[in-house]
Amino acid sequence: MAAFYVLPPRALLDQRLLAALGIHDLKLPPCVELAESFGKAVEATGAYVAFRDDLPFANDLAQSLMDGFGAETGDEVIEISLDTAPRRWRLAGLPLAA
Secondary structure, eight states, X not given: OOEEEEEOOHHHHHHHHXXXXXXXXXXXXXXXXXXXXXXXXXXXXXOEEEEGGGSOSSXXXXXXXXXXXXXXXXXXXXXXXXXXXXEEEEOOOXXXXX
């Protein structure tokens, strides 16, 4: 079974990571590389990363992970929100699309 981390959109994650370092000068251009580097660090643990800005907004998250990222029944999903505690759940069997 695999683990999938669903991270916030890159630009928002960049802002929060910089703020955690005490860097609040928002005159800096967005540092997409910072979020990408963070994602690669998570992937180095063997987990998969999906940024919210890579997922269809209106679609079901579980189905989006299965369709776009190869997630399967039983895989663990860890949704990271910047405002609430992470939410952990497992993918249940979903009916196949017609």
